[in-house]
Amino acid sequence: MSPPASRKHHPRSRPLPRRVPVLLVLALAAAAATVASAQLSSEDYYDASCPAALLTIRSAVATAVLLDRRMGASLLRLHFHDCFVQGCDASVLLDDTAGFTGEKGAGPNAGSLRGFNVIDNIKMLLELMCPQTVSCADILAVAARDSVEQLGGPSWTVPLGRRDATTASASLANSDLPGPTANLNGLLNAFANKGLSTTDMVALSGAHTVGRAQCKNCRARIYNDTDLDAAFAASLRGSCPARAGGAGDGALEPLDGSSPDDFDNGYFGNLLSRRGLLHSDQALFGGGATDGLVRAYASDAGRWGSDFAAAMVKMASTSPLTGTDGEIRVNCRRVNN
Ligand code: HEM
Incomplete structure (x- = not known):
């Protein structure tokens, strides 16, 4: 178990060489404090x-x-x-x-x-x-x-x-936030902008192994894209009408049709059989640089699981407010007075 937040590790102090200017020392100390204050503590x-x-x-x-x-x-x-x-x-x-x-x-x-x-x-x-x-x-x-x-x-x-x-x-x-019509470059850029790697992006996309998307977000794919399984497209067209603007816009489709509510690696298997629901899903397996990773995750649930967990910890550390920055809200919907 990791040490309590209060028991922070302090490196042993060594005497500074005489010639280091005081201002430089102060500047370094201030920089170190800034980095430390942006760091999260342990789960306890x-x-x-x-x-x-x-x-x-x-x-x-x-x-x-x-x-x-x-x-x-x-x-x-x-x-x-x-x-x-x-x-x-x-x-x-x-x-x-x-x-x-x-x-x-x-x-x-x-x-x-x-x-x-x-x-x-x-x-x-x-x-x-x-x-x-x-x-x-x-x-x-x-x-x-x-x-x-x-x-x-x-x-x-x-x-x-x-x-x-x-x-x-x-x-x-x-x-x-990346959108459902993004291509591979768009997705990689959106994640790189948050300090997340190609592996993080592909692993995190596996979150689409659960949940639903509205017809309006996959309509263009199921009516216009060519890189999708014909039977898959036909069944989706049955529940997601071609005409935009009607009640059909909100029809819900499972992001992972093979196991809609189980957090498994079925999402990646779907991509191999051209059954990704969103254009942005299928973009991960379309002849580009991420094909190999998709194949690996489809055949090795354990590898995906540990990469997903690691990427979640990384994503969850994106520019947090710590120390005395921000506040602890009383009501999550409103800032405190
Ligand atoms: C890679 C870029 C991503 C794009 C373009 C994207 C886009 C979308 C879209 C369009 C929907 C459906 C929304 C709707 O129709 O109402 C959706 C649902 C969902 N997304 Fe993503 N997403 C991405 C990455 C992620 C990541 C990184 C996670 C989590 C780690 C995630 C988790 C989910 C989940 C769980 C749902 C289903 C939510 C529900 O059923 O309420 N997505 N996403």
């Missing part, structure tokens, strides 16, 4: 301040997934959409106000993101137990991990200590 961060925090999140997620298995997928996606916009700072949870437009109404999120009520319920319980202690951003990160576990996927240790933003950005949500 709340052990002293809110001992039941992780258990509370885990049981709330388990209940939510039991009631609605898709909720596991939705909570995982919520964390992704948080981290890609301003970093993992719970900006995605802020409601619009008269003077403020948040991320919920942005293109990739409107009428699509789910799970806000589950996060509200968890936050309410935690506020009763330990007021203003556990951040909404940490709740999102832990709920994502617990969701994957509930759906039968891998588990991992979640570094904690994120704080919550006091701002959100609809325009960054529109620019930084």
Whole structure:
């Protein structure tokens, strides 16, 4: 087990050579402090301040997934959409106000993101137990991990200590989140912009082994793309009408038709048989640089599971607010007064 957050490792101090100018020393110390303050702590961060925090999140997620298995997928996606916009700072949870437009109404999120009520319920319980202690951003990160576990996927240790933003950005949500029509280069760029590698991108895309997408997001693929299985296309056309703008826009299709609610490597097998639901899914296996990784993940669930877990830890460390930055929101939907 990793050491408690309070027991930080301090390197032994050595006397400095005389000639090092004082200003340089101060500058280096300031730089080191900046780096340290942007670092997350270990998973026992709340052990002293809110001992039941992780258990509370885990049981709330388990209940939510039991009631609605898709909720596991939705909570995982919520964390992704948080981290890609301003970093993992719970900006995605802020409601619009008269003077403020948040991320919920942005293109990739409107009428699509789910799970806000589950996060509200968890936050309410935690506020009763330990007021203003556990951040909404940490709740999102832990709920994502617990969701994957509930759906039968891998588990991992979640570094904690994120704080919550006091701002959100609809325009960054529109620019930084990749869209369903992206090609391989677009996807690689979007992830590289967040410090995530090709392997991280392909491994994380495996999240589409669970959950649903609306017809409007896969229509162009099932009616226009040529790189898809004919029987697969025919069955999708049965539930997703060609005409845009009607009620059919919201028809739900499983992202992984082979095992829609199980967190397994079926997603990668689908790509091999040209059954990726989104254009952006199939882009990972279309003769480009990621074909080999898709094949490897399709044949080795264990390798994908450990790469996915490692990539989740990386994604969950995207520009967190720590130390005295940001705040611990009382209500995840609003900044404190
Ligand atoms: C690679 C680029 C990605 C693109 C272009 C993309 C796009 C999408 C789209 C368009 C949907 C369907 C939304 C709707 O129709 O309402 C979706 C659903 C989903 N995405 Fe992604 N996504 C990407 C990566 C990720 C990552 C990295 C994760 C998590 C680690 C993720 C998790 C999910 C989940 C779980 C769902 C289903 C949600 C539900 O059923 O409520 N996606 N994604």
